Amino acid sequence: MSRLWRASPLTYLALVCAAVLSIFPIWWMFVVASRTSDAMGQLPPPITPGNNLGANIARLFDNTDAYFLIGLINSVVVATTVTVSVVFFSSLAGFAFAKLRFRGRNALLLVIIATMMVPTQLGVIPLYLLMTKLQWNDRLPAVIVPVLVTGFGVFMMRQYAGQAISDELIEAARMDGCGTARIWWHVVLPALRPAAAVLGLLTFMTTWNDFLWPYAVLNDPANPTVQLSLRALSDGYYQDMSQVFTGTAIATLPLLLVFVLFGRQIIGGIMEGAVKA
Amino acid sequence: MTVQLDARPPAAPAAGHQRLSSGRLSRLDTRLSPYLYIAPFFLLFAVFGVYPLAYTFWVSLHDWDLLGTDHPFVGAENYTRLLADVDFWHALVNTLGIFVISTVPQLLAALWLANLLNRGLRGRTGWRMAVLVPNVTSTAAVAIVFGVLFGREFGMVNWLLDLVGMDAIEWKSNRVASWVAISAMVDWRWTGYNALILLAAMQAIPRDLYEAAAIDGANRARQFWSVTVPLLKPTIIFCTIIATIGGLQLFTEPRMFHSGTNPIRGGPLRESQTLTMYMFENAFAPHYNFGYGSAVAWLLFALIALVAAVNVLVLRRLGGGAGPRKGATR
Numbered sequence: 283m284s285r286l287w288r289a290s291p292l293t294y295l296a297l298v299c300a301a302v303l304s305i306f307p308i309w310w311m312f313v314v315a316s317r318t319s320d321a322m323g324q325l326p327p328p329i330t331p332g333n334n335l336g337a338n339i340a341r342l343f344d345n346t347d348a349y350f351l352i353g354l355i356n357s358v359v360v361a362t363t364v365t366v367s368v369v370f371f372s373s374l375a376g377f378a379f380a381k382l383r384f385r386g387r388n389a390l391l392l393v394i395i396a397t398m399m400v401p402t403q404l405g406v407i408p409l410y411l412l413m414t415k416l417q418w419n420d421r422l423p424a425v426i427v428p429v430l431v432t433g434f435g436v437f438m439m440r441q442y443a444g445q446a447i448s449d450e451l452i453e454a455a456r457m458d459g460c461g462t463a464r465i466w467w468h469v470v471l472p473a474l475r476p477a478a479a480v481l482g483l484l485t486f487m488t489t490w491n492d493f494l495w496p497y498a499v500l501n502d503p504a505n506p507t508v509q510l511s512l513r514a515l516s517d518g519y520y521q522d523m524s525q526v527f528t529g530t531a532i533a534t535l536p537l538l539l540v541f542v543l544f545g546r547q548i549i550g551g552i553m554e555g556a557v558k559a
Numbered sequence: 560m561t562v563q564l565d566a567r568p569p570a571a572p573a574a575g576h577q578r579l580s581s582g583r584l585s586r587l588d589t590r591l592s593p594y595l596y597i598a599p600f601f602l603l604f605a606v607f608g609v610y611p612l613a614y615t616f617w618v619s620l621h622d623w624d625l626l627g628t629d630h631p632f633v634g635a636e637n638y639t640r641l642l643a644d645v646d647f648w649h650a651l652v653n654t655l656g657i658f659v660i661s662t663v664p665q666l667l668a669a670l671w672l673a674n675l676l677n678r679g680l681r682g683r684t685g686w687r688m689a690v691l692v693p694n695v696t697s698t699a700a701v702a703i704v705f706g707v708l709f710g711r712e713f714g715m716v717n718w719l720l721d722l723v724g725m726d727a728i729e730w731k732s733n734r735v736a737s738w739v740a741i742s743a744m745v746d747w748r749w750t751g752y753n754a755l756i757l758l759a760a761m762q763a764i765p766r767d768l769y770e771a772a773a774i775d776g777a778n779r780a781r782q783f784w785s786v787t788v789p790l791l792k793p794t795i796i797f798c799t800i801i802a803t804i805g806g807l808q809l810f811t812e813p814r815m816f817h818s819g820t821n822p823i824r825g826g827p828l829r830e831s832q833t834l835t836m837y838m839f840e841n842a843f844a845p846h847y848n849f850g851y852g853s854a855v856a857w858l859l860f861a862l863i864a865l866v867a868a869v870n871v872l873v874l875r876r877l878g879g880g881a882g883p884r885k886g887a888t889r
Contacts, residue, residue: 289678296675301689304751308696311704323713371599378596382589390597397608401808401863403835404856405611407618407842407849412611428607431600461585462592493699493811494835498843509699516703516818523707530700541695545688548695552752553759 353511371431376439397433442477480551619853637854661742669753690751702815760794
C-alpha cells in the first residue's frame with residue numbers, strides 16, 4: 283500500500299469526532315433514561331448512567347396512555363412475520379428472475395424495479411379505504427399484509443442469486459431429476475443464505491422502525507406499535523421526560539442489538555448493494 | 560460439488576415407462592413454476608400497490624369526505640383549489656427548504672467521511688459501524704431526542720451556542736431555524752449510510768490512477784477532485800436520487816420534532832410542516848377530506864419525479880466537464 287493511503291493522526295482525530303457525533307445522542311438517550319427527570323435540565327449534561335432505570339421502566343409500563351407493553355409485543359409480531367415472509371417470497375422470486383427462463387422476464391423485472399420508486403405516501407389514502415372495507419383497521423394485518431414481499435427484496439435476491447449460483451449446478455440438479463421446487467429448496471436456498479440474512483436484518487429494522495403507515499391505520503390507542511406508543515408518550519401533556527427517554531431507549535434497543543450482532547453483515551450488504559446498483 | 564452429483568448411481572431402468580409422463584410433468588414444471596414463484600409479489604403489488612396508485616388519482620377527482628355517504632365527482636377542483644392554497648405552498652417551501660439544507664451538506668460530508676474511511680485504518684469495521692449506527696436507530700425515538708437537544712431553554716445546542724458566545728435560537732418557533740434542526744436530524748441519520756455507499760465505489764477505483772496522478776504532481780486534494788470525484792459520478796447520482804426521494808417524503812422527523820396541541824401542523828404557524836404532513840392533516844384528523852389529501856399526494860409524487868429528473872440532468876452536466884483523461888479511463 284502506497285504512502286498516500288496511510289491514515290495520519292489527523293485522519294483518526296477527524297474520525298473520532300465523527301464517531302462521537304454519531305454516538306452521543308444515542309448514549310445520552312440511555313443516560314437520561316437511567317436518571318430522574320432532573321437530568322434533562324442539567325447543563326453541562328450528565329454523561330454517565332444513573333440508577334433510576336428500574337423506576338422509569340416501571341412508570342413507563344404503568345402508563346395507561348402509552349400501552350407500551352402491547353406496543354412492544356405488536357412490533358415484535360409484525361417485524362418477525364414480515365421478515366420471515368419477505369425473505370421467503372423474495373428468495374423464490376429472486377431465484378426465478380435470476381435462473382429460470384420464462385416469457386416476459388425482463389419486462390416483469392422492470393416493473394419490480396419501478397415499484398421501488400413509488401413513495402408510500404401515494405398509497406396511504408386508498409390503502410386506508412381498502413383496510414376499512416376489509417375491516418382490518420386498527421388490526422395488525424393492516425400493517426403486515428401490504429409488505430409481505432417487497433420489490434427491494436426481490437431485486438436484491440435476484441442480484442445475489444445471479445452471481446452466487448452457477449447454471450451448471452442447477453443443470454446438474456435437474457439431471458438428477460429435481461423439480462424446480464426441490465432445486466430451490468436444496469440448491470438455491472442454501473446458496474442464498476448470506477443474502478437472506480442481510481435482507482432479513484434490513485427488513486426487520488425497516489419494519490420495526492416504520493411509522494407513517496401504522497400511524498395512519500392503527501388509530502386505536504390501545505393497540506399500537508412501539509413507535510406509536512412513543513408518539514403517545516411524547517405528545518402527552520405531562521413532561522416526564524425520563525420516562526419518555528426510557529421508552530425511546532427500549533424502542534431503539536432491539537435495533538442496536540441486531541446491529542451489534544450483525545453489523546459486519548449489514549455493512550457488507552449496504553456496500554455490496556451500492557457497487558451493483 | 561458437481562462431481563459428487565454426477566457420481567450418484569443412475570436411476571433404476573425399471574422407471575422407463577414412467578419417463579414419458581414425468582417428462583411432460585417436468586416440462587410443465589419448468590414452464591409454469593417461474594410464474595408461480597413471482598406470483599406472490601405481483602398479487603400483493605396489484606392489490607396494495609397498483610390499485611392504490613390508480614385509486615388515489617380517482618379519489619382526488621372527488622369531493623370525498625370520509626364521514627359523508629356520497630362522494631360527488633368534482634373533476635380537477637381539488638387541484639385548482641390546492642394551487643390557490645396558501646398552506647400548500649407554505650408546506651411546499653418548507654419541504655424544499657429542508658430538503659436543500661439537508662441534502663447538500665449530507666452528501667458533501669459523506670464524501671469527506673468516505674475519503675477518510677478509504678485509508679489504511681486500524682479497526683476498520685469499528686469505524687464503519689460507528690458512522691452507520693445513527694442509521695439503525697428508531698426514527699421516532701431519535702426525533703424525540705433531537706427535539707429535546709434543540710429545546711429553547713435547556714436544550715444542549717443552545718447551551719453550546721452560549722458557550723461560544725452566541726444567542727439562544729428559537730429552534731421550534733423560528734421557521735428557518737426549525738428547518739436547520741430537522742436537517743441536522745436527517746443528516747445525522749443518513750451521512751454515514753451514504754459514506755459507506757461512496758466508500759464501496761471508491762474502493763473499486765484502480766490505485767494506479769492515483770499513482771499516475773501523483774507522478775504528474777497532483778497532491779491529495781487535487782487527486783480527490785480530479786480522479787475520485789469524477790469516477791464516483793454514477794454513485795453520487797445514485798445517492799442524490801435516494802436522498803431526494805427520502806428528503807421530499809420527510810414525515811416522521813418533523814412530526815415528532817413537534818409535540819403539543821397540534822403537532823401535525825409542524826408548529827403553531829406551520830413552521831416546519833412538510834407536504835406529507837399536510838397530506839395527513841387534510842386526509843386524516845382533523846379534516847378527513849380524502850379527495851383533497853389525494854390531490855396533495857399526487858402533486859407530491861409529481862414533485863419527486865420532477866426533482867429527481869432535474870438532479871440527473873444537473874449532475875450529468877456537471878460530470879460532463881471532466882477532463883479527457885478521466886473520460887478515457889471509464
